[in-house]
Amino acid sequence: MGMSSGGGAGLSSEINVTPMVDIMLVLLIIFMVVTPFLQQGITVAIPRDMKAADVDPNIIKESSVVISIPTDGDYYLGKQHVAKTDLADKVDRMLKNIKNEQDHIVYIKSGIKVSYGEVVGVINEVRKLGVDKIGLVADKKKGAGSTPAPAKL
Numbered sequence: 001m002g003m004s005s006g007g008g009a010g011l012s013s014e015i016n017v018t019p020m021v022d023i024m025l026v027l028l029i030i031f032m033v034v035t036p037f038l039q040q041g042i043t044v045a046i047p048r049d050m051k052a053a054d055v056d057p058n059i060i061k062e063s064s065v066v067i068s069i070p071t072d073g074d075y076y077l078g079k080q081h082v083a084k085t086d087l088a089d090k091v092d093r094m095l096k097n098i099k100n101e102q103d104h105i106v107y108i109k110s111g112i113k114v115s116y117g118e119v120v121g122v123i124n125e126v127r128k129l130g131v132d133k134i135g136l137v138a139d140k141k142k143g144a145g146s147t148p149a150p151a152k153l
Contacts, residue, residue, distance in 0.1 A: 059107050065094050069110040088125045109137040
Protein backbone atom coordinates (compact mmCIF):
# COMPACT_ATOMS: atom_id res chain seq x y z
CA MET A 1 0.00 0.00 0.00
CA GLY A 2 2.40 2.67 1.03
CA MET A 3 5.02 1.43 -1.42
CA SER A 4 2.96 1.00 -4.46
CA SER A 5 2.34 4.47 -5.64
CA GLY A 6 0.87 4.05 -8.96
CA GLY A 7 3.24 5.93 -11.33
CA GLY A 8 4.91 2.96 -12.91
CA ALA A 9 8.38 4.46 -12.77
CA GLY A 10 10.01 1.04 -12.35
CA LEU A 11 13.68 0.32 -11.60
CA SER A 12 16.45 2.69 -12.60
CA SER A 13 19.47 1.10 -14.29
CA GLU A 14 21.75 4.15 -14.00
CA ILE A 15 24.94 4.03 -11.90
CA ASN A 16 24.82 6.15 -8.79
CA VAL A 17 28.19 7.96 -9.11
CA THR A 18 28.28 9.70 -5.73
CA PRO A 19 29.00 6.60 -3.58
CA MET A 20 31.58 5.39 -6.11
CA VAL A 21 33.46 8.72 -5.91
CA ASP A 22 33.40 8.53 -2.10
CA ILE A 23 34.91 5.03 -2.18
CA MET A 24 37.62 6.10 -4.63
CA LEU A 25 38.59 9.10 -2.50
CA VAL A 26 38.87 6.90 0.60
CA LEU A 27 41.08 4.41 -1.32
CA LEU A 28 43.25 7.27 -2.60
CA ILE A 29 43.79 8.57 0.93
CA ILE A 30 44.65 5.08 2.19
CA PHE A 31 47.23 4.58 -0.58
CA MET A 32 48.73 8.02 0.05
CA VAL A 33 49.19 7.21 3.74
CA VAL A 34 50.55 3.66 3.23
CA THR A 35 52.97 4.32 0.31
CA PRO A 36 55.81 5.96 2.36
CA PHE A 37 55.94 2.88 4.60
CA LEU A 38 56.54 0.60 1.62
CA GLN A 39 60.00 2.04 0.79
CA GLN A 40 62.91 -0.33 1.40
CA GLY A 41 65.95 0.88 3.34
CA ILE A 42 66.77 4.38 4.43
CA THR A 43 66.56 7.42 2.21
CA VAL A 44 69.95 9.14 2.02
CA ALA A 45 70.71 12.42 0.30
CA ILE A 46 73.78 11.74 -1.86
CA PRO A 47 76.04 14.71 -2.61
CA ARG A 48 75.89 15.64 -6.28
CA ASP A 49 78.89 17.95 -6.60
CA MET A 50 81.72 17.64 -4.10
CA LYS A 51 83.94 20.64 -4.71
CA ALA A 52 86.35 20.40 -1.79
CA ALA A 53 86.82 17.95 1.04
CA ASP A 54 88.80 18.57 4.19
CA VAL A 55 92.39 17.45 3.80
CA ASP A 56 93.59 15.42 6.77
CA PRO A 57 97.13 16.60 7.61
CA ASN A 58 97.93 13.19 9.16
CA ILE A 59 97.98 11.47 5.77
CA ILE A 60 101.30 13.04 4.78
CA LYS A 61 103.09 12.03 8.00
CA GLU A 62 105.77 9.38 7.67
CA SER A 63 104.18 7.33 10.46
CA SER A 64 100.69 7.27 8.91
CA VAL A 65 99.35 3.95 7.61
CA VAL A 66 98.40 4.34 3.94
CA ILE A 67 97.34 1.32 1.87
CA SER A 68 97.33 1.93 -1.89
CA ILE A 69 95.60 -0.31 -4.44
CA PRO A 70 96.54 1.00 -7.92
CA THR A 71 95.16 -2.06 -9.75
CA ASP A 72 93.39 -5.29 -8.80
CA GLY A 73 95.79 -7.52 -6.88
CA ASP A 74 98.47 -4.82 -6.34
CA TYR A 75 98.89 -3.65 -2.75
CA TYR A 76 101.27 -1.05 -1.35
CA LEU A 77 101.80 -0.11 2.26
CA GLY A 78 103.30 3.36 2.05
CA LYS A 79 105.69 2.98 -0.89
CA GLN A 80 106.49 -0.69 -0.27
CA HIS A 81 104.87 -3.42 -2.42
CA VAL A 82 103.12 -5.97 -0.17
CA ALA A 83 101.37 -9.28 -0.84
CA LYS A 84 97.74 -9.40 0.29
CA THR A 85 98.52 -12.24 2.70
CA ASP A 86 101.16 -10.11 4.49
CA LEU A 87 99.12 -6.91 4.48
CA ALA A 88 97.30 -7.42 7.79
CA ASP A 89 100.49 -8.37 9.67
CA LYS A 90 102.43 -5.37 8.41
CA VAL A 91 99.56 -2.96 9.13
CA ASP A 92 99.29 -4.40 12.65
CA ARG A 93 103.05 -3.86 13.23
CA MET A 94 102.79 -0.27 11.99
CA LEU A 95 99.80 0.44 14.24
CA LYS A 96 101.64 -0.96 17.29
CA ASN A 97 104.45 1.56 16.65
CA ILE A 98 101.95 4.45 16.89
CA LYS A 99 101.64 5.38 20.55
CA ASN A 100 98.80 7.90 20.35
CA GLU A 101 95.38 6.21 20.10
CA GLN A 102 93.99 9.20 18.18
CA ASP A 103 96.42 8.50 15.33
CA HIS A 104 95.24 4.90 14.80
CA ILE A 105 93.81 5.68 11.38
CA VAL A 106 94.32 3.57 8.26
CA TYR A 107 93.98 5.38 4.93
CA ILE A 108 93.00 3.42 1.81
CA LYS A 109 93.63 4.74 -1.72
CA SER A 110 92.39 2.88 -4.76
CA GLY A 111 92.62 3.41 -8.49
CA ILE A 112 89.62 4.05 -10.71
CA LYS A 113 89.73 0.60 -12.30
CA VAL A 114 89.99 -1.28 -8.96
CA SER A 115 86.96 -3.45 -8.27
CA TYR A 116 84.77 -2.67 -5.30
CA GLY A 117 85.42 -6.14 -3.85
CA GLU A 118 89.17 -5.48 -3.57
CA VAL A 119 88.59 -2.34 -1.51
CA VAL A 120 86.01 -4.03 0.71
CA GLY A 121 88.39 -6.94 1.25
CA VAL A 122 91.10 -4.58 2.49
CA ILE A 123 88.61 -2.77 4.72
CA ASN A 124 87.57 -6.11 6.24
CA GLU A 125 91.20 -7.06 6.92
CA VAL A 126 91.79 -3.72 8.64
CA ARG A 127 88.59 -4.05 10.69
CA LYS A 128 89.73 -7.48 11.93
CA LEU A 129 92.73 -5.72 13.47
CA GLY A 130 90.36 -3.64 15.61
CA VAL A 131 90.76 -0.37 13.71
CA ASP A 132 87.69 1.85 13.98
CA LYS A 133 88.93 4.78 11.90
CA ILE A 134 89.40 4.13 8.20
CA GLY A 135 89.93 6.96 5.74
CA LEU A 136 89.05 6.49 2.08
CA VAL A 137 91.28 8.81 0.06
CA ALA A 138 89.88 10.55 -3.01
CA ASP A 139 91.20 13.25 -5.27
CA LYS A 140 89.54 16.62 -5.21
CA LYS A 141 87.51 17.68 -8.20
CA LYS A 142 89.61 19.07 -11.07
CA GLY A 143 90.40 22.70 -10.64
CA ALA A 144 90.42 22.44 -6.85
CA GLY A 145 94.00 21.14 -6.62
CA SER A 146 95.56 17.72 -6.74
CA THR A 147 96.06 16.97 -3.04
CA PRO A 148 94.21 13.81 -1.99
CA ALA A 149 91.44 14.26 0.53
CA PRO A 150 90.31 11.36 2.75
CA ALA A 151 86.68 10.71 3.57
CA LYS A 152 86.47 9.18 7.04
CA LEU A 153 84.07 6.30 7.66
